[in-house]
Amino acid sequence: MSYTAETLQLLAPDGTLGYTEATEPYRARIDALDDGTLSEFYRQMAVTRRFDIEAGNLQRQGQLALWIPSLGQEAAQVGSGFAARAQDHIFPAYREHAVGRLRGLDLTRIIAMLRGLTHGGWNPAETGNFHLYTLVIGSQALHATGYAMGLRFDGLVGTGDPERDAAVLVYFGDGATSQGDVNEAYVFAQSYETPQVFFLQNNHWAISVPVSVQSKTPLFHRPRGFGIPSVQIDGNDVLISYAATAESLDAARSGQGPRFIEALTYRMGAHTTSDDPTKYRTDDEVAYWKARDPIARYETFLRVRGASEEFFAEVATEGNDLAADARRQTLAMEPPPAESMFRHVYGAEHPLMTEQAEWLARYEASFGGEA
Amino acid sequence: MTETMTMAKALNAGLAAAMDANDRVLLMGEDIGRLGGVFRVTEGLQQRFGANRVLDTPLAESGIVGSAIGLAMRCYRPVVEIQFDGFIFPAFDQITTQLAKLTARHEGTLTLPVVIRVPYGGHIGAVEHHQESPEAYFAHTAGLRLVSPATPHDAYWMIQQAIESPDPVLFFEPKSRYWPKGEVDTAAAGSTLHASRIVRPGTDVTVVGHGAMVSMLMDAAQLADEEGTSIEVVDLRSLSPIDYGPLLESVRRTGRLVVSQEAPGNVSIGSEVAATVAERAFYSLEAPVIRVSGFDTPFPPAKLEGAYLPDVDRILDAVDRSLAY
Numbered sequence: 001m002s003y004t005a006e007t008l009q010l011l012a013p014d015g016t017l018g019y020t021e022a023t024e025p026y027r028a029r030i031d032a033l034d035d036g037t038l039s040e041f042y043r044q045m046a047v048t049r050r051f052d053i054e055a056g057n058l059q060r061q062g063q064l065a066l067w068i069p070s071l072g073q074e075a076a077q078v079g080s081g082f083a084a085r086a087q088d089h090i091f092p093a094y095r096e097h098a099v100g101r102l103r104g105l106d107l108t109r110i111i112a113m114l115r116g117l118t119h120g121g122w123n124p125a126e127t128g129n130f131h132l133y134t135l136v137i138g139s140q141a142l143h144a145t146g147y148a149m150g151l152r153f154d155g156l157v158g159t160g161d162p163e164r165d166a167a168v169l170v171y172f173g174d175g176a177t178s179q180g181d182v183n184e185a186y187v188f189a190q191s192y193e194t195p196q197v198f199f200l201q202n203n204h205w206a207i208s209v210p211v212s213v214q215s216k217t218p219l220f221h222r223p224r225g226f227g228i229p230s231v232q233i234d235g236n237d238v239l240i241s242y243a244a245t246a247e248s249l250d251a252a253r254s255g256q257g258p259r260f261i262e263a264l265t266y267r268m269g270a271h272t273t274s275d276d277p278t279k280y281r282t283d284d285e286v287a288y289w290k291a292r293d294p295i296a297r298y299e300t301f302l303r304v305r306g307a308s309e310e311f312f313a314e315v316a317t318e319g320n321d322l323a324a325d326a327r328r329q330t331l332a333m334e335p336p337p338a339e340s341m342f343r344h345v346y347g348a349e350h351p352l353m354t355e356q357a358e359w360l361a362r363y364e365a366s367f368g369g370e371a
Numbered sequence: 372m373t374e375t376m377t378m379a380k381a382l383n384a385g386l387a388a389a390m391d392a393n394d395r396v397l398l399m400g401e402d403i404g405r406l407g408g409v410f411r412v413t414e415g416l417q418q419r420f421g422a423n424r425v426l427d428t429p430l431a432e433s434g435i436v437g438s439a440i441g442l443a444m445r446c447y448r449p450v451v452e453i454q455f456d457g458f459i460f461p462a463f464d465q466i467t468t469q470l471a472k473l474t475a476r477h478e479g480t481l482t483l484p485v486v487i488r489v490p491y492g493g494h495i496g497a498v499e500h501h502q503e504s505p506e507a508y509f510a511h512t513a514g515l516r517l518v519s520p521a522t523p524h525d526a527y528w529m530i531q532q533a534i535e536s537p538d539p540v541l542f543f544e545p546k547s548r549y550w551p552k553g554e555v556d557t558a559a560a561g562s563t564l565h566a567s568r569i570v571r572p573g574t575d576v577t578v579v580g581h582g583a584m585v586s587m588l589m590d591a592a593q594l595a596d597e598e599g600t601s602i603e604v605v606d607l608r609s610l611s612p613i614d615y616g617p618l619l620e621s622v623r624r625t626g627r628l629v630v631s632q633e634a635p636g637n638v639s640i641g642s643e644v645a646a647t648v649a650e651r652a653f654y655s656l657e658a659p660v661i662r663v664s665g666f667d668t669p670f671p672p673a674k675l676e677g678a679y680l681p682d683v684d685r686i687l688d689a690v691d692r693s694l695a696y
Contacts, residue, residue, distance in 0.1 A: 118478070119475065119476045120476035120478055123481075124477075131444075132476055134469075136464065136469070139437065139464070139465065139469050142433065142434060142436075142437025142438050142440070142441065142465065143437060143438075143441040143469070144441060145437070146437065146438030146439060146440055146441020146442040146443075146445075147441035147442070147444050150446075151445065153397075153423050180431075180433060184429075184437070185437070185438075187429045187434060188434050188438050191428075191429055343478075344474055344479040345513050346474065346537075347474055347479075347483075347484075347536075348537050351614075352612055
């Protein structure tokens with residue numbers, strides 16, 4: 001697979017924690033994590049996975065047009081998401097459900113989008129600066145870079161005040177690394193020394209196209225050609241995901257410019273529920289990654305540390321409750337009124353919106369029922 | 372107070388006024404800082420406002436517009452310069468799939484006051500991709516506003532109004548009109564951003580156009596007047612939305628309409644104007660609406676642009692055909 005000699009890992013697939021010369025600099029960040037935080041990593045990963053499975057089921061039962069599974073990528077997301085501070089801004093692609101939940105997003109808002117009720121679903125100002133999903137591959141990388149330019153212009157970088165200095169964390173996948181916009185984002189980020197961390201989840205597949213078609217060289221080598229320091233991590237290790245992102249965000253906030261992290265992970269499920277991965281990948285490959293599951297290894301780690309059976313049972317219950325609640329809410333979600341199409345297309349009055357909304361109302365009313 | 376200046380200078384003054392009024396206004400583009408832009412529209416502004424407010428960006432149009440979106444999310448009001456009309460297409464995706472749609476996707480909790488200045492149109496004898504009129508591509512996209520000034524006065528005011536708009540505005544600057552001088556009243560705008568205007572009254576035929584076409588329509592009207600035909604000229608000014616009020620009022624009086632534009636006629640702004648006037652003023656029309664456009668070919672090599680672009684003769688020919696009904 002695509003691990004290299006440079007891949008940073010703290011937690012081995014068997015759940016043992018260990019340091020090498022390369023990972024020693026991260027030890028202090030891990031040592032500083034208390035039991036509550038370590039438990040929270042597990043809770044977030046496990047609960048989001050349970051929700052994700054429920055949402056996939058809802059799609060299969062006809063309640064959603066589409067679901068985008070995050071199965072298998074929980075460690076990459078929870079670790080990196082935990083490293084962000086409240087004032088940081090997160091620009092996701094469209095699979096970062098676990099990050100959204102960490103930032104305070106009600107995950108049923110994602111369901112609302114994939115049920116066909118909205119193209120957005122939330123207000124980033126109310127969801128911990130977790131911005132909207134972007135379906136055009138890689139477009140958000142430039143928005144993130146522009147936002148980070150603004151942080152710098154506003155003097156919110158390198159002041160040394162941990163409550164004030166801010167950074168941007170942008171997520172994208174291995175397919176997106178081929179997009180012009182992502183590469184232009186590297187250029188702008190470097191030119192304007194943006195406080196920004198590029199977080200690549202290399203899940204090995206862009207729908208049916210393997211990462212080897214996107215690049216013959218390790219993807220984390222590319223940003224180095226743009227002058228952006230980069231690391232490659234085991235994305236199924238929540239501890240290195242947390243520590244490497246915290247390190248990179250600190251550098252970005254302190255004014256050292258952009259950083260890049262390639263997290264090696266695996267999309268255990270389909271690209272979306274419209275996809276059939278059995279057509280293009282082998283059972284052996286899936287089995288290889290199943291043996292490197294991010295939650296199973298972390299559970300082993302916590303058990304060895306002495307986490308109780310009650311803790312795991314409690315998390316399982318919380319996941320089941322969240323799933324049941326999401327199901328209940330989904331079934332109750334009604335489409336918005338048709339005239340809502342015309343709202344908010346523009347920020348100011350627009351004659352076509354007014355005329356066409358009025359026309360639609362008259363037309364509907366002409367059938368004699370309610371408009 | 373009235374001053375005489377070129378459109379290029381009027382835009383420069385308008386941008387400076389907007390930057391003075393609001394320190395969140397910043398300019399971005401290729402060669403706009405030290406050089407002052409290839410048309411010198413931003414000349415002296417980097418010196419005056421600093422390199423953090425007048426950004427010489429990397430040479431990547433999608434990068435410029437995409438990062439402008441991020442800056443707008445951070446409550447900046449970026450004014451982007453696309454160096455030439457034919458170079459806007461690397462940014463087409465960011466403009467149409469992101470900039471145009473993000474306000475709706477945020478359900479009103481975010482506005483994106485990004486202005487994209489686009490020098491456009493022919494008559495300057497330039498090489499390929501430097502003389503085009505791509506406005507129809509953008510007028511077709513919901514969420515964008517499009518305007519085009521025809522005079523230095525409008526350029527001075529409309530650029531400031533565009534920057535104040537909460538919505539993305541594509542600001543099409545007729546580059547053949549950058550250099551002729553005109554009167555600018557710096558005390559009063561006279562019109563709102565999206566208003567069309569009757570700029571020459573007449574009684575026999577209405578002609579309408581935008582940008583560089585307007586001065587040509589005025590010349591045509593002058594010539595026709597000497598031959599006894601009274602032409603009313605409407606300056607569209609705003610291409611999206613189009614303000615049909617003055618135009619329909621005019622057509623109801625004259626009964627005849629000639630629509631002109633430099634852009635190819637097929638699926639164009641002129642087509643939309645013709646269709647809408649036919650729908651709304653059918654019983655007032657004495658003749659079919661006639662379009663005078665660029666041909667539906669690629670913009671030709673410079674030595675052929677005279678044959679490609681509508682001119683006074685082709686406008687007057689269309690006026691004669693309209694009057695012959």
